[in-house]
Amino acid sequence: MTADEQITIWMRPERTERTGPGRRPGYSREQITRTAVRIADAEGLEAATMRRIAAELGTGAMSLYRYVPNRDDLIDLMIDAVAAETDLPDRPTGDWRADLSLVAHRVRAAGLAHPWYVALAGRRPTLGPGQLRVQEFALAALDGFGLDIDRITVAAEMLFDYAHSAVHREIGWLDEARRTGRDVSRWMREYVGPYVKQVVESDAYPMFSRTVREARLPHMTPEKRFRYGLDRVLDGIAAGLPARTSR
Amino acid sequence: MTADEQITIWMRPERTERTGPGRRPGYSREQITRTAVRIADAEGLEAATMRRIAAELGTGAMSLYRYVPNRDDLIDLMIDAVAAETDLPDRPTGDWRADLSLVAHRVRAAGLAHPWYVALAGRRPTLGPGQLRVQEFALAALDGFGLDIDRITVAAEMLFDYAHSAVHREIGWLDEARRTGRDVSRWMREYVGPYVKQVVESDAYPMFSRTVREARLPHMTPEKRFRYGLDRVLDGIAAGLPARTSR
DNA sequence: CCGACTTGCGTACATCGTACCCGAAACCGT
C-alpha cells in the first residue's frame, strides 16, 4: 500500500520533529547508528546485532525497525557515518598529490579507528552524503589537470581502492584473530608459523620464501609501507596526466 | 585430546586413500568444494549453506564436517579452488608489464565467472596452494628489475588490490541486485535513478554530477576501463623501478 | 473526550552453523 518499498535509504527521510498525531519517537536513526558503530568498534561488526544494539539503548530489538528498514541499510548508515566524520578542507588546495595523499591518510585513520570499516567501504557504490563528500573532494582535487571526467573517476577509484585494501591488509591479521576469538601472537606462532615454515621449506614458492625469510616487517613501519604504496599509486595517476606534471 | 585443533586448513591433510580400519569415506573435500563453488556461482555465496551443499551431494549436512572443519574454512577452500584454476605459464616471460597484465586479466576472468570471488579474495591473507601459485608468478615477474623483495611485495599487492577492486566494482550492481532478489534495471530505474537525480539536482556535489551527466559508461567498455586503470597501476610500479624501464 | 495515528516492543518463526550421538560399515588380529 505505502510507496516506500525499497528506496535507497538515503531517500527515506527520518520523520524527526513531526507535528501530526501519534506518539513521539523516542530514538533516532543517528543515535542508533552511533550505537551500532560503537559496538562494532569494540567487538566487531558481527557483535552489532539488532538485539544487542537495542539492548544498549535500553529497548527491544523490534523498535529499531521504526527507524531503519533492515540491518543491511543500517550498515550502510554506519559506513556513511564513519565517512562523514572525515576531516577535510572545504575545497582542494590545487596540489593534487597533497590533496589525494590527505584523503588517503584520512581513510587510513578511519580504518584504524573502525576496523570493520575498510572491509565494507569499497563494497557497494558510495552514495551517502558522507561518502559523497569525501569522493567529491578527491574528484575535485584532480580537476583542472587535463583529465576528462572518466579518467578522473578512474583515478579517484584507484586511490580509494588502494587505501581500503592497504588498510585492510594492515589490520587483517588483528581483526581476523579478534573475530575468531584467538590470541593473535599465539595463533601466529603455533598455527600460521608452522604452516608458513612448511611452505618455505618445501621450496615450491621461492619468491614467497624470500618474502618470509627477508622479513619485511622490520624494514618498514605500517605507516611508511602505506606511504610507499600510496606514492606508487600517485605516480600511476601522474603518468596518466597529459602534459605538465604537478609539484 | 587430538592435536588438530585450529590448524590453517592447509595443514590438515585429507585422509583420502586410507588403509586403516573403519568405513571408507564416500565424499571428498575437493568434491564438496566443487559443489559449493557451483552453488555459489549460480545463486550467490549465501545460498551455499551447509545443508544445501549436502543436499546437492545427496547426504546430510553433518556429513560435511567429516571433511571440512567449518564453513569459514570451506570458503577458504572455495577461494583457493578458484585461484587454482587460473591459467598461467610456468614462469614469467621477462616482460614484467605483460606478465602482470596477464595475471590481472586472469583474475578478472575468475571474478566474472565467480561473482562472489573478488569480494573475498582480498580479505584474508592468501596462503592456499592455488593462491600461492598465482602470487608467486606475480612476484617472480617483478624479480630482477632492481626492486628489493619488500618493494616487489608491495607492487604485487597493488596489482591484486586493483584487480579485485576493479572487478568488484564492475560486477557490483549486478551482484547486489541478485543478492537481494531485485531486477537490476528496474531497481536502477525506479530507486537508484531518482535518488541520483535528486543528488545531481541539488548541485551539492558538482564533480559527482559531472560524472553522472557526462555518462561514462558509453565511453568505455568494462574491458577498456579495466585496462586503463591497470595501465595506471603498472605505470606506478614502473615509476618505482630504480633505473632502466622495461618495454 | 474521542477517534486517528504513531511508537514501543513481546512473541514467534524460518534459517543458519554446528555439537552430540549412535548405528553402519570396513579393516585388523586372532
Place this chain on the structure above:
DNA sequence: ACGGTTTCGGGTACGATGTACGCAAGTCGG
C-alpha cells in the same frame, strides 16, 4: 570366521540471527 576397533553417515537438537505480526500505550486534532 569373527569380535574389536575405528571411521563414516547423518538424525536430532540448540542457540543465535533477522524480522513479520499484532497490540498496548502514548499523542495529537477535533
